[in-house]
Amino acid sequence: MKNQQSDVSSRSQPDVKAKEDGPVTSSAPLLSVEHVKISYRLKNTLVQAVDDATFTVMPEEKVMLIGPSGCGKSTILKAVAGFIEPVSGRISFAGSTNITPGPDRAVVFQEFDQLFPWRTVLDNVVYPLRVTGRSKPEAMAQATTFIEMVGLGPARTRFPHQLSGGMKQRVAIARALALGPPMLLMDEPFGSLDAITRTRLQGDLNRLAERAKVALLFVTHSIDEALLLGHRVVVLQGAPSTVAAVVDVRDINGPDDPHYRSIRRSLEDLLGAPGEEEPDGGN
Amino acid sequence: MTIALQPDLGYSPLYIVEQEGWLKKALPNVNVKWQVLNSGSAIETGMITNHIQVGAGGIAPFLLGVNKGVGWKLLSSLDEENLWLVCKPNIKSLKDITSTDRISVVAPTSIQAIDLKKAAKTVLGNPNALDPNMVILSHPVSYQAFKAGRTTCALDAPPFEQEEVAAGGHVVTSSYQLFGTSTFNSTFVLTKYYQSHQQELKILVQQIKRAVNLLNSDPKKAATIIAAYEKGKLSEADALKDLTVKGTHWTIVPHGYLTYAKFMHSIGLISSVPRSMSSIELPTLKATPGN
Amino acid sequence: MAVTSQELRPGADLGGTLTARQSWSRLPAWLRRVIILAVAVAVWELYVKAAHVSHLVFASPYAVARSFVSGWLDGQIAGATGVTLEALAIGMAIGIGSAIVFTVLATWTTVGQDALMMFTSMLNPLPSIAILPLAIIWFGLNEKALVFVVANAVVWPIAINVTTGFRTVNTTLLMVGKNLGLRGWRLVRDVLLPAALPYIISGVKVAWAFAWRTIIASELVFGTAGGSGGLGYFINKSQYFLNIPDVFAGLVTIAVIGIIVEVGFNMLERRTVIRWGMQATS
Numbered sequence: 001m002k003n004q005q006s007d008v009s010s011r012s013q014p015d016v017k018a019k020e021d022g023p024v025t026s027s028a029p030l031l032s033v034e035h036v037k038i039s040y041r042l043k044n045t046l047v048q049a050v051d052d053a054t055f056t057v058m059p060e061e062k063v064m065l066i067g068p069s070g071c072g073k074s075t076i077l078k079a080v081a082g083f084i085e086p087v088s089g090r091i092s093f094a095g096s097t098n099i100t101p102g103p104d105r106a107v108v109f110q111e112f113d114q115l116f117p118w119r120t121v122l123d124n125v126v127y128p129l130r131v132t133g134r135s136k137p138e139a140m141a142q143a144t145t146f147i148e149m150v151g152l153g154p155a156r157t158r159f160p161h162q163l164s165g166g167m168k169q170r171v172a173i174a175r176a177l178a179l180g181p182p183m184l185l186m187d188e189p190f191g192s193l194d195a196i197t198r199t200r201l202q203g204d205l206n207r208l209a210e211r212a213k214v215a216l217l218f219v220t221h222s223i224d225e226a227l228l229l230g231h232r233v234v235v236l237q238g239a240p241s242t243v244a245a246v247v248d249v250r251d252i253n254g255p256d257d258p259h260y261r262s263i264r265r266s267l268e269d270l271l272g273a274p275g276e277e278e279p280d281g282g283n
Numbered sequence: 284m285t286i287a288l289q290p291d292l293g294y295s296p297l298y299i300v301e302q303e304g305w306l307k308k309a310l311p312n313v314n315v316k317w318q319v320l321n322s323g324s325a326i327e328t329g330m331i332t333n334h335i336q337v338g339a340g341g342i343a344p345f346l347l348g349v350n351k352g353v354g355w356k357l358l359s360s361l362d363e364e365n366l367w368l369v370c371k372p373n374i375k376s377l378k379d380i381t382s383t384d385r386i387s388v389v390a391p392t393s394i395q396a397i398d399l400k401k402a403a404k405t406v407l408g409n410p411n412a413l414d415p416n417m418v419i420l421s422h423p424v425s426y427q428a429f430k431a432g433r434t435t436c437a438l439d440a441p442p443f444e445q446e447e448v449a450a451g452g453h454v455v456t457s458s459y460q461l462f463g464t465s466t467f468n469s470t471f472v473l474t475k476y477y478q479s480h481q482q483e484l485k486i487l488v489q490q491i492k493r494a495v496n497l498l499n500s501d502p503k504k505a506a507t508i509i510a511a512y513e514k515g516k517l518s519e520a521d522a523l524k525d526l527t528v529k530g531t532h533w534t535i536v537p538h539g540y541l542t543y544a545k546f547m548h549s550i551g552l553i554s555s556v557p558r559s560m561s562s563i564e565l566p567t568l569k570a571t572p573g574n
Numbered sequence: 575m576a577v578t579s580q581e582l583r584p585g586a587d588l589g590g591t592l593t594a595r596q597s598w599s600r601l602p603a604w605l606r607r608v609i610i611l612a613v614a615v616a617v618w619e620l621y622v623k624a625a626h627v628s629h630l631v632f633a634s635p636y637a638v639a640r641s642f643v644s645g646w647l648d649g650q651i652a653g654a655t656g657v658t659l660e661a662l663a664i665g666m667a668i669g670i671g672s673a674i675v676f677t678v679l680a681t682w683t684t685v686g687q688d689a690l691m692m693f694t695s696m697l698n699p700l701p702s703i704a705i706l707p708l709a710i711i712w713f714g715l716n717e718k719a720l721v722f723v724v725a726n727a728v729v730w731p732i733a734i735n736v737t738t739g740f741r742t743v744n745t746t747l748l749m750v751g752k753n754l755g756l757r758g759w760r761l762v763r764d765v766l767l768p769a770a771l772p773y774i775i776s777g778v779k780v781a782w783a784f785a786w787r788t789i790i791a792s793e794l795v796f797g798t799a800g801g802s803g804g805l806g807y808f809i810n811k812s813q814y815f816l817n818i819p820d821v822f823a824g825l826v827t828i829a830v831i832g833i834i835v836e837v838g839f840n841m842l843e844r845r846t847v848i849r850w851g852m853q854a855t856s
Contacts, residue, residue, distance in 0.1 A: 083749055101752040111746045118768045118850045128754045131764075161851025324814050331628045344814070351816040353630055385715045392814040418715045419796065419810075424707075433714045552815075 028095075029056035030182060030215050031080065036089030037240075038075050049075040051240035053089070059182065062209065062216040064226035067236030068271060073219045076236075077187050080217060081107050094182065103132050106176035110188040112168045115160040115175075121147060122156040125175045132179060146178040147171075149208060166197040170204070177208060183215040190225070202228055223267050227252055227260065235270045244270050284483060285316045286470075287326045288339040291422065292525050293440060293468045295509055296361050296533065297339060299494035300487075302512040309486045321421070323390060330355065330473060336480075337487065339470045341394040346544050349563055350553035355471045357564035359488050360537040361495070364467040365459045365530030366395055367444040368402060369429070369452035370436040377406040377413070377455065384435035386416045387425040394458065394467065394543070395438040401461045401546055410550040426450075440467065442525040459530065462546070465539025477565055485567050491535055498533040502526050537564060633819040641819035642826055651808065651827055658804030659831075661717050662789050665724025669781065672725065673732035678762075680733070681740050690737065694730045702727035702788040706796060715796070720804075723792050727784040735777025739770025772847045779839055786835075790828060 038050040049072035057063045065073040078084050080091060082101040091099050108114070115124050122143055129139035147156050150170040160168055169189055176184055190198040206229060209216055220226055226233045227249055237244035247267065252260055286301075288294045300306055301317045318335065320326050323344050329335035331353060339361065348355055374380060388395040399417065404410040416435075420428055422443045429437040430450045437447050448454065458465065470491070477484060498505045506523035513522070540563065544556045557563045598606065615635045621627070622634040629637070645651035679686030702723050709719040709726075743766055751765035767774070793806025803811065805824055812820035847853050 081749075081753060083752065101749075102755050103753065105753075107749065107753045109746050109749070111744075113744050114746045114750050116747065116750075116765075116768070117852045118771070118846070127764075131754050131756065159850050327816070328631060331630050347816065351630060353816070387715075390814055391811045419807075420715075428710065428715060431711060433710060 027059070030059045030061075031057040031093050031217065032091070033076065033080065034090045034092075036076065036079065036086045036091060038072065038079055038084065038086045040075065040084060048240040050079075050086075050236075051238070052242045053236070054243055055234045055246055057183065057215050057217055060213050060215050062218065062229060062231045064230035064233045065217065065219045065236065066221060066223065066226045066233055066267070066271070067241060069221060071236045071239055071241040073221075073236055073241075074187050077107075077185050077217060077219050081105055081185050103128065103179050104181050105183050105185050106179050106181040107185045107187065108169070108172045108176050108189045110191045112165050112192065113160075114172050115168055117160050120157050120159055121152060121163070121171050124160070124171055125178050128175055128179055142178050143174075146174040149177075150174040150204065164197075166193055166201060169193065169201060173201075173205065173208065177212050177214065180212070181214060183217065184209065186216065186218045188219050188221070191220075198225075205229065223264055223271070224255075226267070227264065228254070233267065235267065237270065237272065284313055284337065284480070285318055285329075285335045286337040286339070286487075287318045287320050287329060287335040289323065289326070290319050290321065291440065291468075292442065292509070292522075293362055293364060294339055295498060295505070295526060296491050296494035296535075297470070298512045299497060299505060299508050300490045302508050303494075305490045305493065306487060309490060310483055313483055323393070327353070330471075333473075333476075336476050337470055337472055337484075339468060341468060342466050342540060342543055343394045343397045343547065344390070344392045345469065345471055346540065346547060346553060346557075346563075347392055349557060350555065353473070354475065355473050356477065357537055357540075357568065358470040358472045358477075358484060359491050359535040359568055360466045361468040361470065361491070361533070361535070362466070363464055363530075363532040363534060363538055364441055364528075365457050365464075366398055366438060366440055366467070367448070367454045367457045368399070368436055368438045369444055369447040370455045371432075372451065372453055374435060374455060377402055380413065380416055380435065382415065384416050385418050385428075385433065386413060386436040386438065387418050387420040387428060387434045388438050389422060389425070389440075390419060391417075395440075397543060397547060397552075398458045398461055399438055400550060402456050404550070405461065406456075441528040441531055445528060457530075462539055462542050464532075465542065466537050469537060472565065474565075477567075481567065484565070488535065488567050495533045495535055498526060535568065537568075630816050630818060633822045637819040638822040638826060641817075641823035645820065645823050651805075651823060654803060654805045654808035654824070655827060655831070658789055658793065658806065661720045661804065662724055662785055665721040665789070666728050666781065666785055668721065669725035669728025669785070670732055670778070673729045673736060673777075676729070676733045677736040677740065680737050687737075690733060694734050697726070698730035698734065702784065703791045703795065706792055710796070719796075720789060720792050724785045724789050727788040728781040731780040731784060732774075732777040735773045735780070736770060739773025739777075740766055742773070743769040772852055775839070775843060775847060782835060782839075786828075786832065 033056070034054050036050060036053045037048075038053075039046050039048045041047070053072075053076055055063065065076060067073045075084065079086050080093070080099070082099045082105070085099075090097055093099060093105065116127070119127060122140075125143035125147055126139045129142055130136065134142065144153075144156070147153055150173060152167060152170055152174070155163065155167060160171070163171070172189070190201050193201065202225060216229070218226075218229060220229075231248070231250040233247045233249055235244045235247065236242070247263070249263060252263060254260065286297065288297050292298075297317075306313075306315050318329075320329070323340040326335060326338045326340055327344065327348060330338045337358065338355075345355070345357070368386075374384075380386070386399060388399060390396065396417065399413055400410040403412040407413070418434065420434075422439045425434070425437045425439050426443045426446055428434045429447050429452065436455065437444070437452070439447065444454075470487075472484060494505075497508075502523060506519050506526055509522040509526065510517055510519040517525075537560065540560060541557065544553065547553045548556045561569075601609075619635050622632060633641070642651070676686070676690050680690040681687075705726060706719065706723050709722045713719040713722055747765060747769055748761075751761050756764060789804070790806040790809075793804045794810050805827060809821050809824035812818070812824065843853075
């Protein structure tokens with residue numbers, strides 16, 4: 001606990017780095033992002049989104065990427081997913097530095113329209129399993145299990161346009177988890193949901209990720225979400241952004257925990273603004 | 284009074300009457316309108332619906348209309364022309380035509396289409412034998428298609444048929460050979476219009492006769508008038524050449540109608556043959572001086 | 575009475591003021607159409623009777639019905655329809671195929687995109703029948719020229735629609751596809767094409783309408799072989815021979831085929847894009 005406290009208060013890079021390898025116990029990281037710099041083209045100008053990002057994710061670890069709007073946290077996630085290539089630096093996943101899009105890093109997006117509108121709930125989950133080589137009966141069984149797990153059994157023959165936003169995100173999570181990936185990349189998946197639904201889905205995700213033994217890289221701009229779901233929080237700052245701190249929060253048990261408020265305040269300080277209680281899902 | 288004709292030098296007598304303003308002078312109180320239409324079928328419809336009072340066209344559509352009960356009669360003939368079936372050199376006879384060969388005629392009911400059926404009957408024994416080869420093209424397009432090798436044969440009219448021969452074709456048969464000398468174009472009127480406008484129509488026939496006479500007696504002057512009518516699209520020299528083509532004879536006297544009618548009847552295109560010429564022509568024609 | 579008509583269910587009672595309208599809208603849709611058709615035919619028959627139009631210009635519904643039935647029974651209209659539909663089907667198939675090739679080129683290369691933009695803006699507004707003379711020069715006086723003209727009528731509206739469809743496919747869905755490891759043709763077939771389906775269907779609908787008008791008009795202008803002419807030629811020939819009921823029977827055939835195809839498209843849409851809640855907004 002004391003370590004973590006001092007970690008939070010420290011803003012210097014070396015300190016953060018030192019801590020990075022600190023608390024995690026076992027083996028090699030599943031994902032390591034080293035001095036990654038990312039630019040992308042917007043119309044005719046080159047926008048520099050990320051200046052220098054370094055962090056790791058261990059197997060089954062839940063790492064939250066947090067930062068203010070426009071700091072490039074989604075950009076980092078897309079680079080890890082293989083949708084964009086960093087200008088410099090190195091990303092390695094499961095020992096490979098050849099990062100192309102693949103189902104071993106299943107992505108769940110913020111947008112509700114990430115489901116195939118022409119497929120039923122069941123087909124939306126079955127199809128990725130078939131594409132990645134499962135037999136039809138195996139895919140059906142796996143899909144059914146995960147749809148039941150997210151509580152959508154009765155809705156499995158519906159088409160996406162017949163679902164609420166929360167239900168759509170559940171399907172997306174079921175689809176990603178059913179693939180059995182070592183890591184789940186989530187880009188503010190609850191950002192467009194109302195507060196009640198969001199709280200429920202956060203709880204469900206905690207439960208499901210635990211069961212699926214999956215590592216999580218989760219982008220958010222809500223401090224509370226980060227504290228609730230994460231083992232560690234990577235705090236991004238500035239534009240183009242750098243990693244301001246990596247905070248271990250795995251022992252915080254919830255808003256009732258005596259340390260919750262102090263950590264929360266430290267994170268607010270790091271982010272340079274009062275953390276929103278209810279992020280509006282922008283970005 | 285609306286007079287409708289088609290864009291073809293076969294209608295030259297009417298061009299001259301219009302260009303010289305003869306009818307206007309002879310009938311100062313009648314509002315005469317000249318209308319050039321591309322299709323004989325359109326002229327026919329215009330006459331039936333009373334938008335056109337005097338029509339001009341070929342012999343076969345006229346006979347078909349008589350048979351269908353359009354209620355028109357012949358006002359005057361305009362000319363006799365020999366229509367050639369011009370084919371590529373490798374076609375010596377219609378027996379050489381194969382299924383991929385194309386023969387162009389101007390309309391499905393044109394005199395040329397009837398000529399082709401007659402030729403098919405004479406040479407191949409079946410009037411409809413060449414129907415699958417028949418394509419419908421206007422004279423200028425037909426000439427271009429023949430020249431470009433898109434058609435094997437063309438059955439048009441002067442001056443296109445002469446151009447087609449110049450482009451390497453040869454005459455396989457002709458309308459005179461098939462039916463004897465016969466009228467090409469004529470003018471016709473609905474009888475109910477004739478009954479109320481006898482005087483005007485008599486004068487019209489006189490002006491046509493005058494133009495026909497000019498074409499026969501002074502083709503050079505006629506060519507000058509036609510060139511003026513065509514407003515530069517046709518030179519005087521070309522007009523003269525076209526108007527005096529061998530086989531063309533300018534006359535208001537109809538010729539060969541019953542021969543065509545008999546053949547059309549024999550192949551089922553019309554249900555009966557007119558009893559006599561007088562049953563299909565107007566009295567004015569007979570009464571015209573010099574006839 | 576603060577009740578607005580929008581708050582009322584269709585057919586709800588509004589104190590008797592709307593009874594006529596209500597009882598009309600309570601009838602099943604097919605019956606309403608049959609009644610309208612019957613009234614139209616009755617007006618038609620009355621016009622022919624009352625206006626004394628020449629039977630050489632205008633035919634009565636009865637004469638048309640007789641021609642229609644006999645024309646189908648003796649195979650004349652059936653044969654002509656077959657000829658037209660065959661050329662149409664080949665032309666549309668070629669047009670759709672080329673449109674897909676153009677669209678793929680335009681989606682993946684900038685040159686292709688520029689070329690497609692230029693050609694569609696140049697050729698799409700041009701009534702396809704205007705290129706018939708050119709088609710005859712290239713292909714001769716045969717069915718190929720008609721097929722070409724139809725293909726030209728089809729290719730541009732489809733290319734425009736499919737390109738728009740591809741370009742507006744939501745990027746999230748594409749990323750989902752890539753995330754599953756889909757590449758190249760697989761990505762096109764499983765994600766891009768179904769996602770662009772509303773645009774593809776509306777493109778094909780427009781293309782069909784163009785193609786149908788074009789082929790009939792082409793056949794009217796350029797009657798192919800007398801022995802094997804299509805519907806347009808059948809109408810043209812009947813007009814020349816003053817068989818006016820046949821002309822109208824040909825026109826009725828064109829209308830009926832139009833209706834059948836429209837119904838087909840509606841069914842297709844109901845089973846796909848409407849069922850999936852993805853109707854095109856354009």
